[in-house]
Amino acid sequence: MKSYTINEINNFLTGELIGNTDQLIVGPEELKKANKSQITFIGSTKYAKFWEESKACAALVNQDLNIEPGDGRAIIKVKNVDLAMAKILELFNPPAPVFITEIHPSAVIHETAEIGEGCKIGANCYIGKDVTLGNDVILYPNVCVFDETVIGDKTIVWSGTIIRERCIIGSNCIFHTNVSIGADGFGFRPSDDGRGLVKIPQIGNVIIGHYVEIGANSCVDRAKFSSTIIGDGCKIDNLVQIAHNSVMGRFCIMAGHSGLAGSVTLGDGVMIGGSASIKDHTSINSGATVGAGSGVMNDVAAGKTVLGYPAQDARDMLREWASIRKIVKNK
Structure with a gap:
């Protein structure tokens, strides 16, 4: 088990140490659940009142909060508690699952595939024709990578993920369990005789x-033609749908159960809340935010925050909700 002194942790964070504790710290925990060998965190005055009752021996505290450590305890003041806690979590992060052999004998690898140096390929993986893996790629057991796909250096793909043919994946990516990359986009039209649906071929790829x-369990569909694109640094939650021909800029965030319909365009730094739905052929420009549960039907200007169903300017939506509540109360 990893353990650190309070001074070792403070040196790692370069914060301001106030007070002291001789207790070895074995991990982080929530304020109310922490025991005497754990460090906790306090990011706002809302939680400061619980510090006195907490059993934690130490806490990370935002530098603008006025909190005393108490006897035998310590606090480390930092500029941003959330970022400091991320560093602490990395410090205590357990090791990844162990590969007994770098390439498991049950993996099926096509003779034309190019495997970079230091790659690890787990049991029952499938790697198709003309696939290229960069250096230090990790494929955990039961991953499928189909023909002509390219995966960059140090990308990690967890079990159950399927990457369909002709996809191009960058370096240092992480795909969690059961992700689907490059499945057919959802394209159907009524048949001429009106008796059924005609499937529209989806011949593009995903970049x-x-x-x-x-x-986990998120889907990125390939394009009808050209490419569905996800830009550098994007972070996508579980159970997210990204439809064919959508284009995401750099460093976008999509929370769980949200979805992009076909041919949606996101600028850089767009944030989409959980369960939000974006109509097809809609553009959400750089720096915009879509509130949770919203339904975007029209383009959203850069830097704007929208909310509601259908989504509109967040301030207008909040005023509208407040007015409705007043009407209901006055009935």
Whole structure:
């Protein structure tokens, strides 16, 4: 088990240490659940009142909060508690699952595939014709990578993920369990005789940039033609749908259960809340925010925050909701 002194942790964070504790710290925990060998965090005055009752021996505290450590305890003041806690979590992060052999004998690898140096390929993986893996790629057991796909250096693909043919994946990406990359886009039209549906072939691919992370059970569909694109640094939560021909800029965030319909365009730094839905052929420009549960039907200007169903300027929507509540109360 990893353990650190309070001074070692403070040296790692370069914060302001106030008070002291001789207790070895074995991990982080929530304020109310922490025991005497754990460090906790306090980011606002809302939680400061619980510090006295907490059993934690130490806490990370935002530098603008006035909190005393108490006897035998310590606090480390930092500029941003959330970022400091991320560093602490990395410090205590357990090791990744162990590969007994770098390439498991049950993996099926086509003779034309190019495997870079230091790659690890787990049991029952499938790697198709003309696939290229960069250096230090990790494929955990039961991953499928189909023909002509390219995966960049140090990308990690967790079990159950399927990457369809002709996809281009950047470096340092993480795909969590059961992600689907490059499945057919959803394209159907009524038949001429009106008796059924005609499937529209989806012959494009998916292009994913560097440092992209995609959560479990999320889907990125390939384009009808050309490419569905996810830009560098995008972070996508679990159970997210990205439809054919959508284009995401750099460093966008999509929370769980949100979805882009076909041919949606996101600028850089767009944030989409959980369960939000974006209509097809809509553009959300750089720096815009879509509130949770919203339904975007029209383009959203750069830097704007929208909310509601259908989505509109957040301030207008909040005023509208407040007015409705007043009407209901006065009935």
